[in-house]
Amino acid sequence: MIRFLLSRFVTMLATALALTFVVFFLTNLAPSLEKVAKSEIGARVSDAEVESWLNRNGYGEPMLVRYGEWLGVVPGWTHSVDGEVVAGRCAGADGGVDAGARCGILQGDWGYSTVFRRDVIEIVGRSLALTGKLMFWVMMVMVPGALILGVLAGMREGSKLDRSLSTVSILTTATPEYVSGVVFIAVFASTAVGLKWFNGSATSAMENATIENFTLPVLTIALYGMGYIARMTRASMTEVMTAQYIRTARLKGVSFPKIVLRHALRNALIAPFTVIMLQFPWLLNGVVIVETLFNYKGFGWTLVQAAGNNDIELLLGVSVVSVVVVLLTQLISDIGYVYLNPRIRVS
Amino acid sequence: MEPLSWTGAWGVWLNPLLGLAVAGLVAASLLSVALSLLSAPVRRQSLPDGTLAARDGLHGMADMAGRAFLWLTALVLALYLLLPFALPYGALGIVGELSRRLLPVWIALGATFGLSIVFKRRLGLYGKLFDSTIGMAGFALVVFWVFTAIFAGLFDMIATHDPLTALSGMKNKVPGTPLAMGDDGVYPHYLLGGDNLARDVFSRMVHGSWIVVQIAPLATIFAFLVGITLGLPAGFYAGRLDTVLSFLANLILAFPVILLFYLLVTPEMVQTGVPAYMAMVLFLFPIAFFAVLLNARLSPRPVLRLVVLAALFILGGWLYLSMVSQDGTPVDFWPDALDLFDVPGGILVVFVSVVFVNAPTVFRIVRGLTMDIKTRDYVAAAQTRGESPWYIMLWEILPNARGPLIVDFCLRIGYTTILLGTLGFFGLGLPPDSPDWGSTINLGRRLLSIYPHAAMVPALALLSLVLGLNLLADGLREESLKD
Numbered sequence: 001m002i003r004f005l006l007s008r009f010v011t012m013l014a015t016a017l018a019l020t021f022v023v024f025f026l027t028n029l030a031p032s033l034e035k036v037a038k039s040e041i042g043a044r045v046s047d048a049e050v051e052s053w054l055n056r057n058g059y060g061e062p063m064l065v066r067y068g069e070w071l072g073v074v075p076g077w078t079h080s081v082d083g084e085v086v087a088g089r090c091a092g093a094d095g096g097v098d099a100g101a102r103c104g105i106l107q108g109d110w111g112y113s114t115v116f117r118r119d120v121i122e123i124v125g126r127s128l129a130l131t132g133k134l135m136f137w138v139m140m141v142m143v144p145g146a147l148i149l150g151v152l153a154g155m156r157e158g159s160k161l162d163r164s165l166s167t168v169s170i171l172t173t174a175t176p177e178y179v180s181g182v183v184f185i186a187v188f189a190s191t192a193v194g195l196k197w198f199n200g201s202a203t204s205a206m207e208n209a210t211i212e213n214f215t216l217p218v219l220t221i222a223l224y225g226m227g228y229i230a231r232m233t234r235a236s237m238t239e240v241m242t243a244q245y246i247r248t249a250r251l252k253g254v255s256f257p258k259i260v261l262r263h264a265l266r267n268a269l270i271a272p273f274t275v276i277m278l279q280f281p282w283l284l285n286g287v288v289i290v291e292t293l294f295n296y297k298g299f300g301w302t303l304v305q306a307a308g309n310n311d312i313e314l315l316l317g318v319s320v321v322s323v324v325v326v327l328l329t330q331l332i333s334d335i336g337y338v339y340l341n342p343r344i345r346v347s
Numbered sequence: 348m349e350p351l352s353w354t355g356a357w358g359v360w361l362n363p364l365l366g367l368a369v370a371g372l373v374a375a376s377l378l379s380v381a382l383s384l385l386s387a388p389v390r391r392q393s394l395p396d397g398t399l400a401a402r403d404g405l406h407g408m409a410d411m412a413g414r415a416f417l418w419l420t421a422l423v424l425a426l427y428l429l430l431p432f433a434l435p436y437g438a439l440g441i442v443g444e445l446s447r448r449l450l451p452v453w454i455a456l457g458a459t460f461g462l463s464i465v466f467k468r469r470l471g472l473y474g475k476l477f478d479s480t481i482g483m484a485g486f487a488l489v490v491f492w493v494f495t496a497i498f499a500g501l502f503d504m505i506a507t508h509d510p511l512t513a514l515s516g517m518k519n520k521v522p523g524t525p526l527a528m529g530d531d532g533v534y535p536h537y538l539l540g541g542d543n544l545a546r547d548v549f550s551r552m553v554h555g556s557w558i559v560v561q562i563a564p565l566a567t568i569f570a571f572l573v574g575i576t577l578g579l580p581a582g583f584y585a586g587r588l589d590t591v592l593s594f595l596a597n598l599i600l601a602f603p604v605i606l607l608f609y610l611l612v613t614p615e616m617v618q619t620g621v622p623a624y625m626a627m628v629l630f631l632f633p634i635a636f637f638a639v640l641l642n643a644r645l646s647p648r649p650v651l652r653l654v655v656l657a658a659l660f661i662l663g664g665w666l667y668l669s670m671v672s673q674d675g676t677p678v679d680f681w682p683d684a685l686d687l688f689d690v691p692g693g694i695l696v697v698f699v700s701v702v703f704v705n706a707p708t709v710f711r712i713v714r715g716l717t718m719d720i721k722t723r724d725y726v727a728a729a730q731t732r733g734e735s736p737w738y739i740m741l742w743e744i745l746p747n748a749r750g751p752l753i754v755d756f757c758l759r760i761g762y763t764t765i766l767l768g769t770l771g772f773f774g775l776g777l778p779p780d781s782p783d784w785g786s787t788i789n790l791g792r793r794l795l796s797i798y799p800h801a802a803m804v805p806a807l808a809l810l811s812l813v814l815g816l817n818l819l820a821d822g823l824r825e826e827s828l829k830d
Contacts, residue, residue, distance in 0.1 A: 011594070018598055023610065031615035152384070159383040160410075164376065167481070170821060174814040176765040178772045178788055179806040185792075186799030193799070200796045281603060288605045289772065293792065300605075304773065307609035315609075322603045330601070 001338075008334060012327045023319040024067045027312045033059050035310050039114070055079075058089055070111075070316065072104025105320060111313030115305060120317040123302060128321065130206055131287055131298035134217060137209075138283070142222035142229070143276060149226070150233020151268065155260050157238045166234065172227030177289040181220040185293075188216065202294040217294045221286040225279050229272055236271035240264045270340045277333030281326045348535045351523035354427075355440030361426060368419040375413035382406055428453065441523045441538055445549070448505050448538070452494045459490055472753070475826040482822015488815025492556050492808075500557030506550035507534035510782040517541035519798045522548075542787070542801040543794055544780075551782040552804050558783040559812065562694065563763040566701040567756060570763075573632040573702065574709025576639075579740040581710070582717025589714070596707035604704055605769065611700045612693075612775040622696040623678040627671050629702055634663040643738040670695075697776035701766050705759060712755055716748040723747075750827045754820050761816035768809050784809045 037050045037059075045053075054060055058069075058077035068074030069089055076089025090103040103109040110120040153165035175183075187193055189200035199213040240246065241264055249259050288300030295301070299318070306314040354362055382405055393399055431443035432450070439446075446453075460477075467474035476482040498504040508514070514537075516527025522540040526533065539549040581589040599607075611622055637659055645652035669688055672681035673695060690698070720726065721744060729739045770776050771785020779786065784805040791802025 015594075015598055015601055019601060022598075022602075023606070026610040026616065026621070029615070029619045029621070031618045035615060156383065160376075160379045161383040164380050166821075167818075170817045171814060174761065174817045175810055176768060176813070178768060178785070178792075179810045182788060182792060182795060182799075182802045182806045183810075185795050186803050190796045190799045192797065281601070284603045285605055285769070288603075289769065292773070303606065303609070307606070307613070310615070319603075319606055322606060323601060326601045326603065 004338070005335070008331055012331060016323055016327055019323045020071075020316070020320055021067055023316060023323075024070060025063060027315055028059075028063065028066065032310055032312065036114070036312065039310075056087065068104075069102075070104050072102045072106035072109070074102065076101060076103050105317075110317045113306070113311050113314040115309045115311040115314065120314050123314060124299075124317050124321055127297065127299045127302040130296065131291070131300065133209065134214075134221070134287065134291075134296065134298060135283065137214065137218045138221045138225075141218055142226050145222065146226045146229035146276075147233055147269065147272065149230035150272065151237050151260070151265065153230065154234040154237025154268065155241060155264070157241065162234075166231070169227035169230040169234075172223045173231070174227075175224060177220050177224050177286045178293065180223055181216070181290060181293045184216045184220060200294070202291075202296040206297060217290045217296060220290050220293075221283065224286055225283060229275055229279065232275040233268065233272045237264065237268040240268045243267075270337070273340060274333040274337045277329045277336065280329040284322055284325070348525035349437070350525055351437055351444065351536055351538070352440045353523070354442050355438050357430065357434065357439045357443075361423065361430075361439075365420070365423045365427075368416055368423050371416035372413065372420050375409055375416050379406065379409035379413055382409055444536070444538055448507060448549075449495070451498045451502075451504055452491060455494045455498075456487065456490060460487070472823065472827060475829070476819075476822055479822040479825055481818050482826060485815045485818025485820070485822055488811055489819055492812045492815070493560055495553060496556040496560035499553040500561070506547075506553045507536075507538060508547040508550045510546065510551040510554040511780055513545035514541075514547075515545065517547075518545040519543050519794065519801070520545075521798070522800055539804050540798075540800045542791060543798070544790075548787075548801055548804050551787055552784070552808050555782040555784045555787060555805060556808065556812075558777075558781065559764055559767060559809075562698060562701070562767060563760050566698050567705065567760045567763050569629065569633065569698075569702045570705035570759065571709050571752070571756060572636045573629060573706040575713050575745065576632050576636045577706075578710040578713025579717055579744065580736075582714040583721055583736065583740050583744070585718070592710070593714070596710045599703070599707045600711075604766070605773070607704060608700055608770055608773070608775055611703075612696050612770065617693075617696055620678060622699050623671070623673065625703060626695060626699045627678065629699060629706075630667050630670055634659070634667060637663065639737050640741050643735060643741050646735065646738070693776045693778060697767065697770055700770075700776075701763055704766060705763060709755070709759070712751070713748065716751060717744055720744045720747050754824045754827070757816050757820035757823060761813040761820075764809065764813050764816070 033054055034050055037053045038045065041049065041053055056079050058066070058079065061069075061077060065074055066077075069076050078085045078088035090101040090109075108121065110124070112118070113120050113123055116123055149165055149169060153162045153169070156162060184198075185200040188195050188198045190196075197212075198216050200216070202213050202217045205213040205217070246259060246263055249263050250256075254263070284300070287298065288303055290296070291298050291300035292304055299321070302314070303318045303322075305311070306318055352358070427439065427442055428446045431439045431447045434443065437444065463470065463474065464477050467477045476486055495505060499506050514526060514528070517524065517537055518541055520537055520541040522538065524537050524540060525535055526537070537547050537549070539547075539552070542548055542551070577592055581592045610616065611625075616622065638656060641655050641659065642652060645655060665685070666687065668681045669686050670690065672679055672686060674683075674689055717740070725747075726739055726743055729743050734743075767783065768785035768788065771781075771783050771787070772789045774786065774789055777783055777786055779790075787805040788802050788809075791798075791800075791805070795802055
């Protein structure tokens with residue numbers, strides 16, 4: 001177990017490093033940097049001026065060195081005029097520059113957002129809290145809903161109930177968030193249909209989430225993931241229901257509801273657990289779409305703003321967080337699978 | 348011209364009939380679902396004396412009622428679609444006129460289904476699809492959109508107006524609004540309303556299907572060729588090759604898709620040429636795949652092999668170079684005289700990123716299947732015969748993995764359609780006035796709470812296509828499991 005964990009951890013670290021480097025590379029290509037320079041010193045400047053601005057602000061160094069600086073394993077850049085350090089990556093609040101210091105994400109220095117004019121770590125923290133609230137409710141709706149759907153469909157394979165519930169789960173997996181969100185808003189929140197049960201915007205839910213302003217975003221994300229988990233649960237349930245010990249229980253005369261609840265359910269829920277954990281990267285997609293559609297200023301909305309406005313440091317911060325979240329959930333799902341299923345022996 | 352209502356004058360007596368049929372269908376289905384929740388159905392049993400005992404009871408009656416109402420519903424729907432051809436313009440409202448516009452699609456759809464059902468026993472897995480209701484429903488939806496796309500995109504038949512032209516006075520008009528300035532020879536109504544730039548929503552939806560139907564299957568095929576070319580050796584040889592390739596695949600899979608799109612499909616990124624270089628790599632895989640495939644098969648016949656491979660490399664290479672070399676990108680080296688086509692702005696980038704996102708998943712599936720199949724006896728037999736590894740992979744393992752791959756292919760086209768919609772939804776890649784569904788939804792969502800039709804129409808179109816593909820995959824899986 002320890003060796004398994006260790007090897008998983010090393011792979012995870014390598015993946016995280018590789019991914020953050022890819023993001024760093026892609027966000028720091030010449031045209032993006034030129035855009036940053038032009039937005040700082042004005043659009044009508046010569047190439048030479050752009051070049052000198054980039055050099056003065058530490059963008060002139062090789063990509064790998066800058067990645068190291070950003071990570072915090074290489075001392076930050078400094079710019080000196082006449083032998084005196086005038087600017088640097090690790091400039092303190094008073095303007096003084098500590099020449100040999102490292103300040104990257106490892107030291108907790110995530111940089112400064114050019115769009116929001118605030119520290120990246122502050123923005124990421126606040127938006128993560130908002131998205132956490134959204135995800136909590138999504139999970140509260142999605143997981144029980146999917147498990148009930150799957151177990152009901154899987155307990156009698158091929159019955160009418162199974163077929164209709166399976167069709168429902170196919171329908172939900174075929175409805176991407178931007179379709180269900182649009183349909184929900186049009187039906188439940190528009191003046192054209194006139195139901196107006198819920199709000200079409202979740203902006204007010206950031207402070208005060210109510211059923212009115214939070215139902216539609218939560219439902220939109222939950223529905224897309226629900227069908228997939230339900231299908232996995234169904235598959236695992238049908239497999240369990242054909243197992244020998246279930247037949248034995250039936251022959252013994254145990255009643256059907258008791259068989260389902262006592263004997264089948266626990267074994268049928270192992271597979272869906274991993275599936276639920278592996279849904280996180282997909283949910284992140286849904287979060288981005290739904291937060292944009294419902295104007296909820298959480299993590300996904302921040303990602304779109306950062307990417308759309310070429311806010312390099314914010315985008316890097318957001319990517320680090322999302323990559324780490326994805327990798328952590330993969331790790332948890334692996335460990336949980338081994339832990340829940342005694343038949344699996346890790347060599 | 349009068350505005351059209353949804354179902355016109357004839358709707359007055361067709362609508363209640365449809366309501367009745369649907370209500371009956373829903374009630375009967377709910378009843379039989381509730382019954383199957385409470386107890387297992389008792390099917391017809393054959394008794395020892397050779398007679399049948401029909402003990403369907405309540406189950407059977409609910410089923411029978413459900414089937415009867417299903418037929419009634421289908422009949423009424425058929426009336427909605429067929430009656431307009433016998434009635435004057437507008438007698439069955441918007442629905443009737445939509446049906447009239449879609450006449451070529453109905454004919455093609457009918458012909459496809461008629462021929463397929465007549466010859467279904469001779470058509471293998473495709474024919475078996477017509478034994479499953481779910482599969483048929485899915486196939487019908489998919490083929491409907493394919494025919495709509497072809498007739499609209501190639502023959503310019505179904506759309507009523509130009510998808511890019513705005514007509515004055517038609518901004519945000521509700522479905523069925525007559526043109527503000529009616530001219531002769533111009534279609535007199537905006538059947539599904541106007542968008543916020545006064546363009547016809549119906550025509551844009553129909554033309555949007557052509558974009559989706561072109562890109563989604565092609566991108567999926569490319570993703571499959573990449574995934575198969577890498578997944579087969581990874582699963583077959585295992586070892587270090589597998590470790591490296593799997594690590595790379597997991598790397599891409601751990602990337603949030605939207606972040607990847609935002610990084611790849613921005614104008615700055617296109618300017619640096621990163622997507623163009625990725626296209627250079629990705630488009631090599633189809634040529635490599637077919638080269639290896641034919642090489643493995645034809646190795647006993649050296650002369651034929653030489654001819655075929657030469658033809659493949661010349662034709663494939665030419666296509667490859669025309670495809671990869673684009674005017675206005677850093678990769679522009681191929682002389683224009685020899686350049687067969689230029690993929691219009693943005694589409695190549697969208698295509699590349701969609702292939703790039705899909706390929707790792709296909710890789711993992713193929714790798715898993717290969718690992719499973721390579722332990723079979725026929726693979727051992729081929730090895731004993733002295734076949735080359737690539738022959739075994741491509742001509743022994745791959746054909747035997749086709750079932751799950753075909754099912755996944757259908758699902759993946761649906762997923763690719765969703766991805767294309769996502770790109771459009773964020774305004775990435777395709778030009779902003781492009782009629783593809785994602786961009787149209789993005790444009791329409793701004794006024795969603797006042798004029799929902801502009802976003803609803805493409806949203807439902809996308810939903811029905813993806814649903815069709817999912818149902819088709821489900822039907823195929825069910826039928827392929829039966830043998």
